[in-house]
Amino acid sequence: MRIAETVTFGGSGLDRSAAVRGDTAQLDALWRDPRARVVPIWRGKPSFDGPSALGWVATDHPVLSNAAPVVFLGLDEAGPRFAADLSAWQPDGDAAPASGAFFDPTEQCHPGLPDTCRFAELRGAMADLSPRDAECAATAKAVIGWLHSHRFCSSCGAESAVAMAGWQRICGSCGAHHFPRTDPVVIMLITRGNRVLLGRSPGWPEGMYSCLAGFMEPGETLEAAVRREVFEEAGIRVGSVRYLASQPWPYPSSLMIGTAGEALDEAITLDPVELESARWVSREDMALAFAGEHPEIRAPRRGAIAGFLLKNWLADRLD
Incomplete structure (x- = not known):
């Protein structure tokens, strides 16, 4: 199909730079790059700024001080791109997400982020994002979700540690390496x-x-x-x-x-x-x-x- 990669989440061509993931010094340099940007993720919901763009923030933004884990997404033409999990934040009761619904229409506004930003379901905005933002959002949501759901080693049951800029979990007990699943x-x-x-x-x-x-x-x-x-x-x-x-x-x-x-x-x-x-x-x-x-x-x-x-x-x- 000639137009196959025009489907949402496809065709962006993000340089994922997998060789960088294990290079701590290079990752630190990319994090300090003034062009580097981070998309916060809260309980599976990306941050959006307006109706059709991700809510990117600089790596020195105060809201990221307690974010974990952090995932290196790759190199955009405008600079390095990361994702950070802010799921530890607890919103006010009236901003809590809906439970059991096919689609969660609620939006959460973090007090530390710009007033124009809100956490929202990717399903509701995915068709309006640019190809690059769509690929970054899908990647960030999937990898951070995997890091949460696979905390424990499937070989021995011990808790594993995040490695390779978020793209692996390694068990300190038996040494098993685990990778994001598709x-x-x-x-x-x-x-x-x-x-x-x-x-x-x-x-x-x-x-x-x-x-x-x-x-x-x-x-x-x-x-x-x-x-x-x-x-x-x-x-x-x-x-x-x-x-x-x-x-x-x-x-x-x-x-x-x-x-x-x-x-x-x-x-x-x-x-x-x-x-x-x-x-x-x-x-x-x-x-x-x-x-x-x-x-x-x-x-x-x-x-x-x-x-x-x-x-x-x-x-x-x-x-």
């Missing part, structure tokens, strides 16, 4: 003639439908995973499968692998554990959904690869 997920644009197969999971907002998706299993090819997931969830057999595009998806640590597949039949048999509903949707109805005019299907989420695939299917740009 979970591959296939997401499928399954078509039959002029129609596309969409489904919705239990608990999703009213009218929200998307392409079917599922985690790949060990020992499984991409094509096999597509066929298995579609058959398990909707009872549809799939023939040919081809790759289209991929998207890092830091909720919390997936790589969405976008594919196109041709359905061999159309009778739907739902797995009620995975799907609340599934349906075949014509191009005409999909166009109405994108325009916000369909009576039952809402427009796909901006920035998500499902919407990217569906939009380009409508425009006949899957080559």
Whole structure:
């Protein structure tokens, strides 16, 4: 797919400078660089400054004095880029995040940050960010999330230490090295003639439908995973499968692998554990959904690869 890397979180080309991660002296020099900037992260929420930019701060900003861990993201054309975790900060009660919601609409304003900055869900702003800010936000959220969720060594159970500028955890007890994980997920644009197969999971907002998706299993090819997931969830057999595009998806640590597949039949048999509903949707109805005019299907989420695939299917740009 020629425009694959125009998907949100893709195509920025950030120089991650992995060779620098183990060089303490060079990292210190980059941190002291007056052009260096840091994006604070609070409990998975990046700091935003305005509606469409990350809330970068200088490395000597007072709010970073108790931040931990700090992750080296890479070298931007404008200078070094880092992320720092401010999750130890406790907001006032009325600014606490929502719990159990599909999307947390609450925003938190740290008193030590500029008045224009607030912590907010990346899902709500991802489509409005520049490609570079989007890549930095996704990387920072995923790596800091991994550092929190993998504090203890999976080999011996001892607490591990952050190393390599946030890109490793090393166990001081058994010496095991642990690295950030990425979970591959296939997401499928399954078509039959002029129609596309969409489904919705239990608990999703009213009218929200998307392409079917599922985690790949060990020992499984991409094509096999597509066929298995579609058959398990909707009872549809799939023939040919081809790759289209991929998207890092830091909720919390997936790589969405976008594919196109041709359905061999159309009778739907739902797995009620995975799907609340599934349906075949014509191009005409999909166009109405994108325009916000369909009576039952809402427009796909901006920035998500499902919407990217569906939009380009409508425009006949899957080559």
